Amino acid sequence: MSKSALIGSGGEREGGPPPSRSTLLARLRKPWPDHRAERTLGAVSLLVCLCVLFMIAFVAARAWPTFEHNGLVWLGPGGSLGTQFENMLNAPSHPPASAYHVRAWTIIYGTLLVTGLAVLLALPLAVLCAIFIVELAPPALRRTMIRVVRLLASVPSVIWGLLGILVLVPFVLNHFITNAERTSLQSTVELTGAGLAVAVVLLTLMIAPIMIALICDALGAVPAAWREGAAALGVNRLRAIRAVTLRAVRPAIVAATVLATARALGEAIMISMVSGSIFFAPRPGDGVVFFFEPLRTLASTIVDNREGLGGAPALNSTLYACALLLLFSVFVLSVAGYLVKLPLRKYQVRG
Amino acid sequence: MSTFVSDPRAGGLPSGSQRGRRSSLRTWRWSDRLVLCAAWAAGLSLCAIAAAILLYMGYRGVQYLRPDLIFSRPQASLNQAGSGGFLDPLLGTALLTVIGIAIAAPLAISSALWIVEYGQGGRAHQLLTRVVESSIEIVAGTPDIVIAVFGLAIFQLHLLAFASFIGEGGGVYGRSFLAAGAMMSLIALPPLFVATRDGLLAVPAHMREAAFALGKTRIATIRRVLLPSVRPNIATGVTLGVSRIIADTAIVIVLLGDELRLTPRQGGFPGLGVLRGTGSSLTSYVYDNSPAGEGLAPQKAYAAAVLLLVFVLLLNLAVERFIRRSQARTGGVAIAGGIA
Amino acid sequence: MIELKQAPHPVAVAVPPRRTIVLDRLPEPVRPPEQREAVRPLATAAGPERLRLEDVTVTYGGASTLGRRGANAVRSVSLSIHQGEVLALIGPSGCGKTTLLRTLNRLTELTPGACRGGRILLDGEDIHELEDTALRARVAMVFQQPNPFPMSIFDNVAFALREQSRRRPRRPELEPLVVDALKRAGLYNEVEDDLHRPALRLSGGQQQRLCIARAIALRPEVLLMDEPCSALDPISTGVIEELIHELRRDHAVVIVTHNLAQAHRVADKVAFMYLGDLVEYGTVQQVFEEPRAPRTRDYVQGAFG
Numbered sequence: 001m002s003k004s005a006l007i008g009s010g011g012e013r014e015g016g017p018p019p020s021r022s023t024l025l026a027r028l029r030k031p032w033p034d035h036r037a038e039r040t041l042g043a044v045s046l047l048v049c050l051c052v053l054f055m056i057a058f059v060a061a062r063a064w065p066t067f068e069h070n071g072l073v074w075l076g077p078g079g080s081l082g083t084q085f086e087n088m089l090n091a092p093s094h095p096p097a098s099a100y101h102v103r104a105w106t107i108i109y110g111t112l113l114v115t116g117l118a119v120l121l122a123l124p125l126a127v128l129c130a131i132f133i134v135e136l137a138p139p140a141l142r143r144t145m146i147r148v149v150r151l152l153a154s155v156p157s158v159i160w161g162l163l164g165i166l167v168l169v170p171f172v173l174n175h176f177i178t179n180a181e182r183t184s185l186q187s188t189v190e191l192t193g194a195g196l197a198v199a200v201v202l203l204t205l206m207i208a209p210i211m212i213a214l215i216c217d218a219l220g221a222v223p224a225a226w227r228e229g230a231a232a233l234g235v236n237r238l239r240a241i242r243a244v245t246l247r248a249v250r251p252a253i254v255a256a257t258v259l260a261t262a263r264a265l266g267e268a269i270m271i272s273m274v275s276g277s278i279f280f281a282p283r284p285g286d287g288v289v290f291f292f293e294p295l296r297t298l299a300s301t302i303v304d305n306r307e308g309l310g311g312a313p314a315l316n317s318t319l320y321a322c323a324l325l326l327l328f329s330v331f332v333l334s335v336a337g338y339l340v341k342l343p344l345r346k347y348q349v350r351g
Numbered sequence: 352m353s354t355f356v357s358d359p360r361a362g363g364l365p366s367g368s369q370r371g372r373r374s375s376l377r378t379w380r381w382s383d384r385l386v387l388c389a390a391w392a393a394g395l396s397l398c399a400i401a402a403a404i405l406l407y408m409g410y411r412g413v414q415y416l417r418p419d420l421i422f423s424r425p426q427a428s429l430n431q432a433g434s435g436g437f438l439d440p441l442l443g444t445a446l447l448t449v450i451g452i453a454i455a456a457p458l459a460i461s462s463a464l465w466i467v468e469y470g471q472g473g474r475a476h477q478l479l480t481r482v483v484e485s486s487i488e489i490v491a492g493t494p495d496i497v498i499a500v501f502g503l504a505i506f507q508l509h510l511l512a513f514a515s516f517i518g519e520g521g522g523v524y525g526r527s528f529l530a531a532g533a534m535m536s537l538i539a540l541p542p543l544f545v546a547t548r549d550g551l552l553a554v555p556a557h558m559r560e561a562a563f564a565l566g567k568t569r570i571a572t573i574r575r576v577l578l579p580s581v582r583p584n585i586a587t588g589v590t591l592g593v594s595r596i597i598a599d600t601a602i603v604i605v606l607l608g609d610e611l612r613l614t615p616r617q618g619g620f621p622g623l624g625v626l627r628g629t630g631s632s633l634t635s636y637v638y639d640n641s642p643a644g645e646g647l648a649p650q651k652a653y654a655a656a657v658l659l660l661v662f663v664l665l666l667n668l669a670v671e672r673f674i675r676r677s678q679a680r681t682g683g684v685a686i687a688g689g690i691a
Numbered sequence: 692m693i694e695l696k697q698a699p700h701p702v703a704v705a706v707p708p709r710r711t712i713v714l715d716r717l718p719e720p721v722r723p724p725e726q727r728e729a730v731r732p733l734a735t736a737a738g739p740e741r742l743r744l745e746d747v748t749v750t751y752g753g754a755s756t757l758g759r760r761g762a763n764a765v766r767s768v769s770l771s772i773h774q775g776e777v778l779a780l781i782g783p784s785g786c787g788k789t790t791l792l793r794t795l796n797r798l799t800e801l802t803p804g805a806c807r808g809g810r811i812l813l814d815g816e817d818i819h820e821l822e823d824t825a826l827r828a829r830v831a832m833v834f835q836q837p838n839p840f841p842m843s844i845f846d847n848v849a850f851a852l853r854e855q856s857r858r859r860p861r862r863p864e865l866e867p868l869v870v871d872a873l874k875r876a877g878l879y880n881e882v883e884d885d886l887h888r889p890a891l892r893l894s895g896g897q898q899q900r901l902c903i904a905r906a907i908a909l910r911p912e913v914l915l916m917d918e919p920c921s922a923l924d925p926i927s928t929g930v931i932e933e934l935i936h937e938l939r940r941d942h943a944v945v946i947v948t949h950n951l952a953q954a955h956r957v958a959d960k961v962a963f964m965y966l967g968d969l970v971e972y973g974t975v976q977q978v979f980e981e982p983r984a985p986r987t988r989d990y991v992q993g994a995f996g
Contacts, residue, residue: 041465043478048462049486051537057892058504061496063501069640125393128386132394136387148401150671154663155404158634159656162641163404166649176445186850203401212397221574232834233851233905238383243854244840253794259492260420266494269600273643292373299496310507311466323500378822380857 013290015247024214059327062320065313069100076322078103079278085305088314097316104282104322105131108297113196113282114271115264122260125204126211127246127253133212134219135241153209159274169193169274181289189293194276199289202270207260214259218252219245249340258337262330268299277304298322365413412657415650421658425611425636438634438657439613443528444597445605446625447632449540450532451596452589458536458586459647460544462487467551491541499605502534506606515627516616524608527616529626533607538599539592546591550584557559587673594666598658600634607631611639712714737959738774741943742795742830742913745769747809749790749799764790766967767809772913777935777944779958781951785996787967788947792915795945796830797823814912828855830908832915836865836922837898839890839905847890848904850873855909868908873942876904877934896927903934908941918949932957951991954980963987 057171066074084102091099133145136312173193230240246253256277284290292301296304302322374511379387423436462483470480490498502604506514507525515527554577580584608614615624631639633655638644640652749765765787779882782790790799797818799805811818818826828851839847848869867872869886872996873879878900882888888903899919906914916935920928935957940945948954954961954975961978963971971978971987982988989995 027767034569037573038465038469041461041469043521044458044461044464045479045483048458048490048540049482051487052486054505055493055501059501062500062504064832101379125397128390128393129397131386136390137394141394147671151664152397152401154598154667156595156600156634156659156663158428158598158600158637159408159660162637162652162656163407165642165655167407175849182494208397223834223838224637225603225834226840228798228801229840230850231801232827232832233794233854234824234831234909235851235854236379236383236824238387239854240381240384242386243850250839262494266496268494268496269604269638273641277643281554290638299494302496302500302687303601303604307504309605310517310522312583320500320504326494327497330494335491378824378857 004183011030025095025298033342034151051256056327059320063324065317065318066100066102066321069097070102072102074102075108075325076103085279085318086179088318089308089312091283093313095312095314097142100296100317104318106279107296107298107301108324108325109281110275111265111297111299113295114199114203114275114297115202115261118207118264119257120210121200121204122208123257124251126208126215126256126260129208130215130219131220131241131246133216135245146216149209149212152205155206157206157267157270158208159272160202161270162200162273162295164270167192167270168201172198177289177292181292185286185289185293189278189291191289192273192276192294193292195292195294196275196282199271199275199295200291202274203264203267206267206270207264210263211253211256214256215249215252218249222248223297239253251344252336254340258333262333265326265329265333266299268303271297272303275300276332298326299331331332392683407454408653408657410662411653412661415654416657418656420651420654425631435651437633437651437658439611439634439659440655442545442613442635443603443607443630443632446528446630447532447535447594447603450626450675451535452527452592454536455543455592456531456589458587459540462548463544463551464577467548468569468573481540482634487541487544487590494601495538495599496601496605498534498537499602502530502602502606506530506533513627526606526608526629528607528630531602532626534602534606535596537598538595538602541587542591542595543585546584546588548582550581553584554580563566583673583677587670587677590666590673592671594663594670596661597632597666598634600638602643603632603635604638607635611636635661692774714980723955737776738943740771740773742772742815742945743770743812743956744795745810745812746773746879747791747807747811749787749794749808751802751804752806760961763967764965765794768964768969770944770962770969770972774912774941774943775939776959777939777946777957778960779947779954780947780962781949781954781990782964782970783969783990784949788964789917790938792832792917792945792947795913795915796827796832798827798832812967824855828909829911830913830915831909831911832917833902833906833919835918837895837902839893839898839901841889841891843887844873844890844893844901845869845886847907849899850905850907859904870907871907874906875938876900877908877930878904894927896923896930899923899927899931903931903938907938911942914944916944916946918947920953921949928953951993963990965990 021042021216079101081102084221088099088102110332128143129149133149137145170193171193173191173258175194176197178190185191216257226244226248229241230244231237277296277300278294279296280294282290282293282295286293299322302309302319305319309319310316379667420436421441422438424438425440426435466480466483470483472475506527506529507523509523510688511525512523514529514533515524517523548650558576558580559572562576563569567575592605610629613625613628613630615628637652637655637659640646640648640655642649704887715821721930725807747765747768748763752762768791770778780791782788793799793809795818797809799807800823812831813821813826818830840850842850849865852868870879870883873882878897881897884892885902890898893901899922903914903919921933923931932953935946939959946954946957948957959976961973961975962969963982963984964980965986973983978987979991982991
């Protein structure tokens, strides 16, 4: 301890208790030796890793009964998901194996549909906006656009949901759904305006700013030498952007898409508010009405049935299984993103 | 034949022109013209959407937000639209923020410090660095609903029954401010970590070397030299973390129970009762008052939503100012700072 | 997920890789300087006049690099550039030679606030009246740092060919043009086995020759080169100097260089600039051996610069 006292007191005056009083507090108040500090900090850092491990472990453990009683078939179609959930809710506290029966394809399909359409719409929107901000906009407009993007990115999802359910849903109901369509589907499902269209539009607006921000940064990092080189070859500005700059930022576009898709998959609150919250799989065969049919996603199912968490075992395990599925798909997404970026690397200098 | 000019012509600025003829749009390909129009359309419509949202929320706010709403507590009454305010949800949001940051800040700063100062060494250290950074990336990418159900799974263990209370059937309730706050810390952790780490990495090497040359240990350097210099980065990170906490709804509605009012648990330390109790936050208040929840008072939902949006905007401005100040020092502009 | 890596997303940085690619074939042997002198004919057979500069003045708005208000980057320069000869612009740093070069294809317009006076005629037409894209197809430029695009070798050379035409030409139409450009740039032998290799994997000298191939693919009338060898090693420099010797047959070449020996080796005509003024203009012999202006004498003898 004397050595560290020598080093530690270089320039520092310890005007505290005299060294003979070795209370715990006094020992702690002296500057710590490096190795103790390093180990403490390291231990604290490991806490985060532990958190992640616990998260995976606990969610998987809670989800296990569903997998055990259904096998992987639970991901497929079969039967009415609504009745299955009701059975699970009403099952006795030590439910028989049959109570765990569930076929979740309806909500998986809903998740894929909403996420896929939103990313499909957000990608061109984000790329075009990013090009506009970085290359085309006059400086004053560019500063405004950056603020706009930041603003849109930070709007809480509950506010998107509120605007959706109070403004967009009635709008869709009054202007896009005809009475004929409503009556024709009355037996299967009720059209209230809340459904695929509103969910996709709002989800696109939620994930686009994230992509715009990332792509803008990448566009700004493209070396000026390429821009000059393209200009010196007599290529007009937009051609230079399309042929050179966009190619150069392809890895960033991939990363942005992965991030946006992960965000879209996990969106629960907004979807729960505007998607109609009915276990129904929109049918493309219905024509235009397909876009106004209600649906449910994995995340919104968990939110809608949150009282069942910690309650009826079968329902509990199914909800945790949905959460596990979400976690798993986010992992798969990042691996996929990494794999897609690999072949793009050979055209870049670094790596 | 060689020529040379001996006297440069003295003169002012020429009356020359700035630009010659640009390639006219008529010579551009159709697809180029299309992309040009589409880019302008995309940019302007994004602006229009943002303006529409702000204007509409402003309009609703002027319509419904009254000062007495902020200072009165929610009341159970048949006329939901006319009675009660959202003082409790406001307090709930504040409490969650405090708990979340209080847990996240030490974790994030310690991890960032360890990684930057100690984690660049040998192979074992670098492996650990990768593990820690990957873990934080995973936490950042996890949907908040999954974090919420994880929180419930943990806090419903009997081990952690002190954090909430034990119900009649013997099961742990698992929902309380402590539980929700703990999970909120996971939400705030990644931005705080990234901001602190980037700040530490930006500290020039000569500052550390000067401190070592004076004989200070690494930990003393950290305390006296590094941490003060990354204070603005930590401030940015905390602001980002706070804005993510106040905007989160999923964790609140899963982990904070169903009460609108702040309901502390009896017994134990006086302060602990509130932490172990349930309540609501601004976001869950908006959710509950919208047609998705009970739906009886969309006016109050609008009012609370406008207040929430105002907070978020103020935090955004604060982050912008921090970033601009730190960029004035280092140079360069990044837009994604604070979004991803 | 947040990408926690410090660097921004991997966008290529145009720095030639340190680990040079092992060449499949060695470049053409470089002839030593004495031999090359003997090869060059004593009287240059100058072709038609391609570019004429009349009283060209360039100013950057606001503070100039010289710090004096109203100082011009380039002041009242008049020159004539013919096909079949290489014009070297020499002078100390900051004397305006690069600015003058960039004015010739209106690249100065990319810098906000640049102002140009005087006339520049390309084959009799004022370049101010031409469309900038059309002009730059006829006056091509090679830069100091090689800047091949992040594409394959083939796509790099075919870039201008593809993007300049209204209708996108197909691969079979492009191939002979690309091969021809690569041959004229002296790169074809080294890359013919795989034209679809990423261009950024080439060595520095090969990248610069690729940029030259890219520039001459459209058969421009004038080729501008801004210190093309300053970032390269001596062997590559020698190869490119050989190349310039060949290129001047088909193009009028203007090369900016701060290397007097290189100017002596490569050029037919030399223009010496100092602080924005054209101080001396004449053949290589005249400027190097019988300079008229005292400043020229001081510079070529190494008194300053």
